[in-house]
Amino acid sequence: MVRGGESDGWSRLGPLTLKEGETAQSQIYARLRDALISGYFRPGEELSLRRASAALGTSVTPIREALRQLESDGGLEVFGGNRVLRVPVLSEAELIEIREIRVKLESFAAAQAINGIGPSQLRLISNACSVMQRAADTDDADLYLESNWRFHSLIYRAAERPVLMGLIEQMWLRVGPLIRLAVTAPNHFDRSMESHRAAERALRERDGAALEAAIVRDISDAASDLGKTLGSFVRVKNFNRT
Amino acid sequence: MVRGGESDGWSRLGPLTLKEGETAQSQIYARLRDALISGYFRPGEELSLRRASAALGTSVTPIREALRQLESDGGLEVFGGNRVLRVPVLSEAELIEIREIRVKLESFAAAQAINGIGPSQLRLISNACSVMQRAADTDDADLYLESNWRFHSLIYRAAERPVLMGLIEQMWLRVGPLIRLAVTAPNHFDRSMESHRAAERALRERDGAALEAAIVRDISDAASDLGKTLGSFVRVKNFNRT
């Protein structure tokens, strides 16, 4: 059941086919994490255990654990007196803070990635960039957001810092639901793709300073575009129930 | 049942008296988190659900959720084919990485704390420092580790960056079980307390650069002392079952 006729985050997710050898909980967790990073769920959207269990075809037990993990990661928050879990609605102060942290963590990861990158990784990154360009040309927001995350994560993964990578993922988990709002800003795709191409070029030329600059610019531009669209979004919704 | 007659992490924890109005899960989570940060559990120590439920007097359900959250934070890891949860045994590469990240996050938090600190916070911090000094004088490792965390967290909390604070706590959660090993290094207390007093003085004089330097030195010294004692610890145990 979709509230108010709006699109439901679950609708973008296909039914979960459980692979054996992995726990249901870990698969649900991974699936929802990616979905949150890719902005499948709107800020303030509530995730009910029973609804989720119906959508995914499992009992509530593994879902509770997965959602609890996401809460621990900052990807969900307990909301009303009902203790329902919802996608966090970030304050402006939190947004600024996350931007600060992202700049620090991701520029560092990018600087390290310059050293550890090989031809095969570079090819994957170029592919992701091409897909993202195509998504931008066809205004395919879903594809754009997915390939955007793939593009960035491939770069950071090359830094070979698993703990750092985890922290960066946490920050994306928090801003993911908002990035979908940012891409509706005018000319967002164009400016963003400029930074991405600059990053790709810097990576190819092993220019650490240029890569860091491109990443920082991408983060700042996205934050700025987000600021433009966020005001109107918050004004429409009413989130201060708690 | 304690394996091999060694001290059990649960033994340092009193029985949990559940306060109503809060969920059992969140209280267990908070309790275990503090315990891990304070080094109550040894690296490699296994936390069984049923054992924990017996120790805390609840069913396994809230415990599973709490432990799963701690796993998500990096404070626990799934271990054997049995999927038992244990305190992580960090590799040397992970230790170096965490030290890098801690320097970045905590020096930044310290720099921000300089601005936001007031007289009442300063008094609390001085108190924590005194308690830590007394613990060092009496060789009380438990008290030392607890007040060490209180001292640092009070400083970082003054930065008023809740997200950053969460990331710092995660890093402490990972190194907590190891710090107890570091304090057994010769002269660790003396060197560490020197940094702490320097940090307190810098805070009082609002000297941001000195505070950052003191924090960085504290982290580096602890890492160095840890390196001295870690080798022998790993050699005794055998952790590579998986």
Next chain:
DNA sequence: AGAGTCGATCTGTGATCTCGGATACGCTAC
């Protein structure tokens, strides 16, 4: 005496059920 095997006992996993509370909806009274 040593190696292999069988069984008891541990482990986490997931489903189901009950409980208390919050929410939402419809009815009634004004």
Next chain:
DNA sequence: GTAGCGTATCCGAGATCACAGATCGACTCT
């Protein structure tokens, strides 16, 4: 028409149970 109340429904929290797999130990056979 609207405000207020009561009930039906939905919510998460936690306990319990059944199950499958891993581990450990004792016992047996060679």
